[in-house]
Amino acid sequence: VTGDDRADEALGLMSALAAGDRSALARLISLYGTGIRVFATHQLGDAAEAEDVSQEVFLRVWSEARRYDPARAAVSTWVWRIAANLCADRRRRRMVRRFLGLDSPPDAALAADDAPGAERIVAGRQRMELLTAALAALPDRQRKALLMRTAGGLGTSEIAGALGLSVGAAEQLLVRGRTALRRTMGDIDDD
């Protein structure tokens, strides 16, 4: 499925969503759900919280479908902007709760064990943990841009729209993010 095919299908699904078709929502989840869950997991560093936010994203898509204007943004841009905003809100609230002593920092090992596919082989697990740490060490906007590209399959203009940046600025974030990640991980495409 190409990006254009996906964009066309998503546009049709938005019309169906606005008319109250729940099967269209299920299809939209199959288009964007995986990427958004990966994005939320690496933005929040907590699998359970990421799952909850991913659900919130699609509930928000459902409730706001009638307000979607195709002239203003692609469906992917709109959905990913909702995801980025909800993750930012959740991080902000968590910081306040931790500041007030209502929450404690998550146990990193426990969070990793709770992630889907916890039974993966040790080498793969170590590599994934290294990748998670490398992504976490990136500046926030570089991480967002890189996750949107790699996990979500978004084009540079879609990323720019979702993050409220120019296309050039989004491209720069991607280049810098890749450079930093290669420095930590090596060329992960050499396998």
Added chain:
Amino acid sequence: MTDPTLPKNPADREQDHRFDAALGALLRAEAEDISPLAAAVMARLSAHSAPHRSRAWLSPAPLAAGFGGLMAAAAALGYIGLPLFGTAGDDIVLTAALGGLMAGGF
């Protein structure tokens, strides 16, 4: 002026493309099964769109206040209206009280 951070030639772009694809495959491998997410969203959607009557019972304060108001109005009307029946009013109240007592007793 060209930006030094941007890839300069098609080979660099191709390398970036391969890097993105490999990273994407690595990341998505952990979250490929999307059916639990879809099921959870649908369940929450159904819960949100439950019938209005159920919602009323989830927050019964307005209903309780309305019922209490009606009871108070009935009591006030009875108090005001009783003298209109004169001594017959007392008999009505006595009969009703005895009737209630007997009904409760049996």
